[in-house]
Amino acid sequence: MRASRISPALFRLGAFDSLPLMFAIIPFGIIWGAVAAAAGLNLLQTVMMSVTVLAGASQLASVEILKSDAPILVAIIAGAAVNLRFLLYSASMAPSWRGAPFGLQATAAYMLFDQPYGLCAVRYPRQPQETPVERLSYFLGTGAAFTLVWHVASALGWAVGARIPMDWGVDFIVPLSFLAIFAPALRDKPSWFALIVASGAALLLRGLPYGLGPLVAAGVGVAAGIWSENRLSGKESRS
Amino acid sequence: MSAAPMAAIDPTRFWLLALGLGAITYAMRISFMALMRRHAPPPGLIRALRFAPFTILPAILAPMVVFPTSGGGEVDPLRIVAALAALAAGALTRSMLATIGVGAAVFWGLGALL
Numbered sequence: 001m002r003a004s005r006i007s008p009a010l011f012r013l014g015a016f017d018s019l020p021l022m023f024a025i026i027p028f029g030i031i032w033g034a035v036a037a038a039a040g041l042n043l044l045q046t047v048m049m050s051v052t053v054l055a056g057a058s059q060l061a062s063v064e065i066l067k068s069d070a071p072i073l074v075a076i077i078a079g080a081a082v083n084l085r086f087l088l089y090s091a092s093m094a095p096s097w098r099g100a101p102f103g104l105q106a107t108a109a110y111m112l113f114d115q116p117y118g119l120c121a122v123r124y125p126r127q128p129q130e131t132p133v134e135r136l137s138y139f140l141g142t143g144a145a146f147t148l149v150w151h152v153a154s155a156l157g158w159a160v161g162a163r164i165p166m167d168w169g170v171d172f173i174v175p176l177s178f179l180a181i182f183a184p185a186l187r188d189k190p191s192w193f194a195l196i197v198a199s200g201a202a203l204l205l206r207g208l209p210y211g212l213g214p215l216v217a218a219g220v221g222v223a224a225g226i227w228s229e230n231r232l233s234g235k236e237s238r239s
Numbered sequence: 240m241s242a243a244p245m246a247a248i249d250p251t252r253f254w255l256l257a258l259g260l261g262a263i264t265y266a267m268r269i270s271f272m273a274l275m276r277r278h279a280p281p282p283g284l285i286r287a288l289r290f291a292p293f294t295i296l297p298a299i300l301a302p303m304v305v306f307p308t309s310g311g312g313e314v315d316p317l318r319i320v321a322a323l324a325a326l327a328a329g330a331l332t333r334s335m336l337a338t339i340g341v342g343a344a345v346f347w348g349l350g351a352l353l
Contacts, residue, residue, distance in 0.1 A: 020335045040248050045257070052261030062260055066248055072255050079260040085295060086267040092291045094271035095280040102276060109269040114296070121292035171309045172318060172346050175300040176325060180338040182292050183329025191293045198294035199301040206302045214298035221294030222287050229286075 004101050007137040010130075014119070014141025021115050024177030025146055026153045027170055032056050033157020034164055039067045046158045050151060055113055058082040081211040088218060089117040093139070096124050100132035108136050111143030118181035189232065194225030317353070321346035 036046040041063070053059050062079030066072070089112050097105045120139050124130070130138075157164070186192060198221025205213040304322045306312045325342030329335070 020339060023339060041253065045250075045253055049253075049257045049261075052257045053264055054261075055264055058260065058264065062256055063248075066252060066256055072252055072259070075256050076259045076263065079256070080263045080267075083264045083267060085299065086264065087270060088291060088295055090268055090271040091284075092288050094275040095285050095288070097272060098275050098280070102272070105272045106269060109272055110265060112268040114299075118292055118296055121288075125289055169309070169346060169350065171303070171307055172321070172342075175303045175318075175322060176339060176342045176346070178296040178300045179322060179325045179329060179342060180335045182296050183326045183338050184333040184335055186293065186330045191290060194290040195293045195297050199297045202298035202301045203305055206306065213302070214295060217298035218291070218295040221298065222290045225290035225293070226287060 004104075004133055006104065006140060007134050010134055010137035011141035011144075014116075014138040014143075015145040016141075017119055017123075018115065018142045018145040021119075021146075021177050021180060022149055024173045025115065025149050027173055028056050029150045029153025030157035030160070030164060031170065032059055033154040033159070034161045035060055036063060036154070037158045037161045039063050041158075043155065043158050046154060047151060050154055053079070054111065054147065054150075055079075055083050055086075056150070077210075081209075084211045084215055085114075086112055088215060089113075089121075092121055093117065096120070096135050097132050097139075100136050104133065104136050104140075108139050108143060111140070111147055113143075113146070115146050115177065115181065116142040118178065122182060122185035190225045190228040193228040194221045197221045197224035317346060317350050321349070 032050070033046055036049070036059075041049070049059055049063070050056075058079035061082050062075040065075040065078050090109065093108075093112065097108065116139055119142050120135065123138065124135055127135075182195075186195070198217050201217035201220045202214055205217050207213070208216065300322070304318050305314060307315055307318060321342050324345045325338050328341035329338030332338075
């Protein structure tokens with residue numbers, strides 16, 4: 001019984017570890033609210049789209065398309081393409097959560113977006129003793145913290161709207177928040193090699209449609225990391 | 240975000256988008272949890288996934304940094320330098336706040352001076 005209950009301490013730790021990244025979620029939520037208001041969405045619609053989709057970049061992209069009188073299916077496909085990375089996040093979290101009650105996994109999956117995913121993907125390999133339910137407890141803490149702040153920020157953005165200046169390089173915030181997730185976790189050469197190869201591949205493949213570029217580039221980067229790790233361990237065993 | 244008054248989006252179209260995109264997005268998020276409920280992850284997957292955060296997050300951010308949409312896709316050296324400085328600071332200090340602080344100081348601080 002004990003093993004299937006979430007750990008309040010790890011839930012709190014997940015929420016606490018999320019705090020430095022709020023600098024990115026708050027302006028991004030405000031932008032979503034402001035764009036939704038400018039597109040003519042009311043406050044209920046603005047918040048409800050975050051409730052049903054909970055993925056800011058896809059909400060922005062699909063509403064922009066819907067505004068232009070495009071067919072509804074085009075807007076849905078464009079939004080889904082932006083979210084294709086969640087397939088990789090799902091594959092990445094599933095082995096760590098496997099064996100925990102499926103209801104907990106299904107609840108956590110609802111909040112599987114960049115920041116909670118990234119925090120857990122770098123934490124789990126360093127805490128191999130944790131049980132699936134303990135890992136989920138941490139994830140749910142970070143997911144709940146980001147989701148709550150996102151809703152408050154988007155309601156604020158809807159209310160304040162176009163009065164917010166947008167010409168101060170606000171689009172650097174999302175890349176910076178990603179860097180803050182993975183840079184402190186870079187320890188070994190294979191990880192650096194995977195990072196460099198994936199970044200280079202993403203720049204070369206940025207013309208690929210449907211958001212496939214980053215996914216293919218990540219696959220190439222993972223292969224490069226495994227190759228580099230094999231090479232290093234081969235050297236050690238020969239010496 | 241233009242100043243021209245915008246005709247409201249038709250409510251039916253809006254709700255179809257919110258529910259349709261929401262359903263597809265959730266299906267992608269839960270896909271591998273559902274799959275691995277019955278099937279064990281293939282050996283080697285866990286080893287490969289160790290590299291996932293060091294590949295998918297950089298693969299998303301590298302094009303954003305090198306070809307920012309706000310500059311019409313034109314290369315902005317300040318963004319590249321700021322991102323590299325943040326990467327170095329994060330790897331050296333192993334601190335999230337130092338990563339953010341150095342990246343922000345270079346991008347907004349140095350950017351204001353230049």
